[in-house]
Amino acid sequence: MADFLSAYSIQRWLESCPQGYLVNTEYGHETGEEEPELLYSNEVIHEDAIRTTVQLVVGERCALAASSGLINAAPDEASKRFLATQTLDEARHVEVFTQRLYDLGVRKDELTDVINRYANPNLVKFAEILLEKVDKKDFIAGVVGQNIVLEGLAFSVFEMMHAMNADMNAKFAHTLSGTIADERRHVGFGENRIGSLIKTHPEKKSEVERMQKDMSYFMLATFADGFRNNETAAELDRIGEGRAHADFHGKDLGVMSPEEMEGLLADTVLKEFKVRLERVGIEYQTPSRP
Amino acid sequence: MTKPVQSDTTSTEDERARQRFILEDTGFDEVPKKYRKFYRKWKATGDALAPNEVICPVCKVVIRSSRELRPGDRVYCMPCMSRLIVVRTDAGTLEAHVAY
Numbered sequence: 001m002a003d004f005l006s007a008y009s010i011q012r013w014l015e016s017c018p019q020g021y022l023v024n025t026e027y028g029h030e031t032g033e034e035e036p037e038l039l040y041s042n043e044v045i046h047e048d049a050i051r052t053t054v055q056l057v058v059g060e061r062c063a064l065a066a067s068s069g070l071i072n073a074a075p076d077e078a079s080k081r082f083l084a085t086q087t088l089d090e091a092r093h094v095e096v097f098t099q100r101l102y103d104l105g106v107r108k109d110e111l112t113d114v115i116n117r118y119a120n121p122n123l124v125k126f127a128e129i130l131l132e133k134v135d136k137k138d139f140i141a142g143v144v145g146q147n148i149v150l151e152g153l154a155f156s157v158f159e160m161m162h163a164m165n166a167d168m169n170a171k172f173a174h175t176l177s178g179t180i181a182d183e184r185r186h187v188g189f190g191e192n193r194i195g196s197l198i199k200t201h202p203e204k205k206s207e208v209e210r211m212q213k214d215m216s217y218f219m220l221a222t223f224a225d226g227f228r229n230n231e232t233a234a235e236l237d238r239i240g241e242g243r244a245h246a247d248f249h250g251k252d253l254g255v256m257s258p259e260e261m262e263g264l265l266a267d268t269v270l271k272e273f274k275v276r277l278e279r280v281g282i283e284y285q286t287p288s289r290p
Numbered sequence: 291m292t293k294p295v296q297s298d299t300t301s302t303e304d305e306r307a308r309q310r311f312i313l314e315d316t317g318f319d320e321v322p323k324k325y326r327k328f329y330r331k332w333k334a335t336g337d338a339l340a341p342n343e344v345i346c347p348v349c350k351v352v353i354r355s356s357r358e359l360r361p362g363d364r365v366y367c368m369p370c371m372s373r374l375i376v377v378r379t380d381a382g383t384l385e386a387h388v389a390y
Binding site for chain 1: 323335349351367370390
């Protein structure tokens with residue numbers, strides 16, 4: 001039974017989310033907010049913003065497919081209702097990040113092509129591992145993959161992006177802020193539901209641990225592609241634009257190289273995986289480094 | 291379980307010794323209005339926990355009580371729905387552990 005959900009209801013979700021931190025927002029940000037002019041005028045930075053946003057759309061589409069697919073696999077009514085609200089959260093994330101692509105100038109008739117062109121193949125493989133479990137209606141593996149691994153990843157990535165954008169791009173920072181608030185519920189559901197369920201299904205541990213290792217590898221490969229091929233920092237230096245001196249886990253992102261940022265994010269996410277999984281009784285498996 | 295803090299402590303003397311705090315809204319808007327004063331965002335560098343506060347290890351939000359927290363207290367993190375128990379670390383600080 002999902003006792004921790006006894007106080008959760010659609011009503012509470014309404015009061016916390018649409019009537020709480022999303023009140024008066026438009027596609028997740030305040031009405032009238034716009035992307036900084038530099039994102040439109042500089043070709044390198046513009047393309048990087050589109051590439052980054054495509055990864056967010058791909059990740060959120062995976063989360064939408066997983067959370068909706070898990071509803072009918074859930075063994076109890078409370079989990080089904082929670083996953084119904086999570087499904088709407090994920091659908092909103094897909095919508096707000098897709099809207100950002102439109103705001104950046106992507107036309108609706110070229111959306112599919114743009115996503116296919118920029119979607120990172122390693123992120124797609126990461127999603128496929130999770131969705132295979134969901135297709136098999138494997139609730140335990142699906143929730144670990146979705147609500148601990150994918151959401152844990154999103155939680156740290158969004159926090160890092162929020163830190164980098166807080167002073168430079170209020171529109172995008174506000175959009176990220178709302179998604180971070182949603183992720184709190186999602187990781188909470190993952191930990192609390194699996195924490196009680198894995199005790200009664202210890203035979204699932206080895207399969208879940210293998211999945212975490214495989215997903216973690218493709219996550220690291222996605223980071224490697226994203227940071228090592230990122231030209232924004234060099235372009236900002238070239239045109240004399242300052243970078244945001246944002247704090248992320250005690251480090252100043254404004255003075256770090258893309259490779260150093262990749263290492264910091266990877267270490268942060270893997271450390272979080274380890275702590276979260278060990279809390280619920282699953283042994284963290286160290287992935288190989290791409 | 292919607293009260294942010296419940297206590298296992300039954301001693302009246304212990305209850306009297308606890309420091310009391312007046313909680314004000316800090317702008318945290320991720321829970322229904324009447325519960326907002328019980329939570330705040332962790333500000334990372336330069337931030338510090340008061341004796342009536344503990345960090346949720348699951349979602350990193352600061353949970354606030356109207357009285358000083360002590361080991362054994364049970365707290366509830368509404369933003370992520372986690373039920374937590376306050377413990378004292380070897381370093382003498384308070385932290386929350388998840389009760390599944």
